[in-house]
Amino acid sequence: MPRPPAAGMETSTRWAFTRDCGRSADMTTADSPRTVLTVRGLSKTFVGQKALDGVNLELRSGEVHALLGQNGCGKSTLIKCLAGFHHPDEGAEMTLDGVPVTLPFEPAQAAAMGLVFVHQDLGLIPNLSITENFEASRRYGTGLFSRIPWSRMRENTTAELALLGHPDLDPDRPVGRLPIAQQTIVAIARALSSAGEGAKILVLDEPTAALPDSEAALLFKAVRRVVDRGVAVLYVTHKLEELSAFADRATILRDGRNVETVDIADTDRDSLVRLIVGREVEAVTRAHGPQSTGRELMDVRGISGKRLRDVSFKVGAGEIIGIAGMLGSGRSELARILFGAQEPVSGTISVQGKECRFRTPRDAVARKIALIPENRRRDGGVLDMSVGENLTMPSIGRFWHGVRLSKAAERQWISQQIRDYDVRPASSGRLFRVLSGGNQQKVVIAKWLETNPDIVIFDEPVQGVDIGARAEIFDLISSAAERGAAVLLISSEIEQMIALSHRILTLRHGRIVADESTTGLTAGKVTQSMYFDGERTKETTQ
Missing domain, CATH: 3.40.50.300 (P-loop containing nucleotide triphosphate hydrolases)
Incomplete structure (x- = not known):
């Protein structure tokens, strides 16, 4: 309107x-x-x-x-x-x-x-071209002399993309190689194309x-x-x-x-x-404690991977380090490497002064490292297990007494976590898959914070989370640091990340291009670092 x-x-x-x-x-x-x-x-x-x-x-x-x-x-x-x-x-x-x-x-x-719908997961097939994604649901003749009209299909695809202002997208390019925004535009164009003039x-x-x-x-x-x-x-x-x-x-x-x-x-x-x-929600404020107790918990040196190039930094107890970067900058790859979900090509990781090699997440968990992953449905919880089962998964050992599992103690502990983390509805038997995004995230955070980790990695912790739950999650991040954990916070929401963190590391093309205290730091300066190298950033901020 x-x-x-x-x-x-x-x-x-x-x-x-x-x-x-x-x-x-x-x-x-x-x-x-x-x-x-x-x-x-x-x-x-x-x-x-x-x-x-x-x-x-x-x-x-x-x-x-x-x-x-x-x-x-x-x-x-x-x-x-x-x-x-x-x-x-x-x-x-x-x-x-x-x-x-x-x-x-x-x-x-x-x-x-x-009525045309484009959902958050987009429904695209990454290995197929844009044209193939457009045509995947359409039927063509299968007779001996039938031919797929590839030339016309490419022209139609380009025409549909042009209606959205993107005639330059190569219709033969695999969708998985496009930036996420362009993938979304492809999904919208495909959905509108399927409806023709009737959308x-x-x-x-x-x-x-x-x-x-x-x-x-x-x-x-x-x-x-x-x-x-x-x-x-x-x-x-x-x-x-x-x-x-x-x-x-x-x-x-x-x-x-x-x-x-x-x-x-x-x-x-x-x-x-x-x-x-239905109430006032306070804005995120700089409420964190001192930058660090001085006790170094993790020392990352020269880590390289598929995208990462020679990444080095240290983080101490009680310190929150924000990690900024565009999609594809290597942010999530860094989280996976530090949690043992992906082996680095080179470099070392030391925890409390001891060099470690994480072949699997089990190795990282043994060193008291926790990861709240970017994709909570795929990596954070088991969809067809209950809330209670998801909560106790990394902590089930605390309920074993010899060869006997204390179900009563387990039920009592689960109920306490549901209350403490305000998981709604407050039902331990409800399947994880049917919870809202914010409540799924609360379950994932609760199950890992209750292992009392020394190092916690939050990867886009409030992505797709409502404003009320966001405030609660920000409080949990601050509380983890106040209890003495080292926190790595990966987020696309730069202003909130600055407000929560002591330092911001900015990744660009897999390299750290800026390591700055958040005192006086602005979202604009971080964004410049995400797009330009250090020299250009200095020029544009003087």
């Missing part, structure tokens, strides 16, 4: 994300936006528990409509109802372009009605969760081209700083119910936070 930029906001509540994302100065059109979708009274119950309770939603043509709320508020359930994967309870009403829609419907019917609504589920600002801006420009064609975009995100540059309106859900629908231009960040959480 057209709107002027917000003005007059106080510095404390000003939106952080203000870069040009392809939004024109005046997006007003001659025709008023029409209502494309209305949902009234939509509820969904799972085994006696209401995930959605009378939710209402209205989407208009040519607008970006954000769907906001904490993990577990019902956003994913609502999207799955719109996609036909979940059938809502009786009593819901839905119209599309003013025409009543018969509920429930199946996924194929949703696609036929012009009415594009649903994006956390498309920028793993993207730094520069790549997110690239994606926003592409999505704005979709909006300019009159398509309504429903956009799920936890990154509130993006909204002023990208979204027109927002609907906030809490505990499966509507809280409010607001115009972004008229709503500051603090007001949104209150609507989402």
Whole structure:
């Protein structure tokens, strides 16, 4: 929906994300936006528990409509109802372009009605080309004289990408070799292509969760081209700083119910936070203790890997070191090497003065190292095991007495961790896979922090986590350092990382290009280091 930029906001509540994302100065059109979708009274119950309770939603043509709320508020359930994967309870009403829609419907019917979905995992096949990903779900003749029209398929792929502002992407390039932002653009183009001219609504589920600002801006420009064609975009995100540059309106859900629908231009960040959480959430402050006790816990020297090149640093007890870098800079590879999930090509790692060789994560755990991985669903927990089983996995030995496992002690300990870490719902028997992202992350953090590690590596700990859970996770990171652990914090959220850390190491093309105290350090300076070498950074900051 057209709107002027917000003005007059106080510095404390000003939106952080203000870069040009392809939004024109005046997006007003001659025709008023029409209502494309209305949902009234939509509820969904799972085994006696209401995930959605009378939710209402209205989407208009040519607008970006954000769907906001904490993990577990019902956003994913609502999207799955719109996609036909979940059938809502009786009593819901839905119209599309003013025409009543018969509920429930199946996924194929949703696609036929012009509802297009791009999920966070994108659903692309990395080893196939862009063209092959576009055509993978289409059928072609298999007769003796049938031929696959590769030339026409490439032309069609390029034409679809051109509509999103990317005609220069090579249609024969494997998708896995593209930056994440371009992969997302490919997924959007493919989804819109499958709907042809009938696309009415594009649903994006956390498309920028793993993207730094520069790549997110690239994606926003592409999505704005979709909006300019009159398509309504429903956009799920936890990154509130993006909204002023990208979204027109927002609907906030809490505990499966509507809280409010607001115009972004008229709503500051603090007001949104209150609507989402239902209370004030304090900003991250520099509340960490002294930089280090002086006791060195880890000494990394000359580590090289597939991407890393001669990485060296030391970290002491009670110290938090932030690790910044673009995707592909080697950040996560460093985490894997330090945790024994990947062997380095060269270099040494010493823990408390003793040189160690980690062949497996078991070796690292034995040296009291813990990793909270970037992908919690794939690497952090076992999806089809219960919350309780995931929590006790690295600590099960504490419940063995001789040859007997004390189930009572185990149950009591699990219940205590669920309370201490505020895991919701508070059910030890619930499968890990059905928890919201924020609660999955709490389980992963709890199971490792309760091993009392000396060194903790957090890799994107708040990625895809709601604002309330984020504040709790930041507190856990600070508390780990206060207890005397050495903390390595890998994050794309530079301002929060600066606020939490004592030092920032910046990786670029696998090398450390900056090692700076956070005293007086700005996000802009760190970002410059991520893009430019040390000499260029010095020039641009003088």
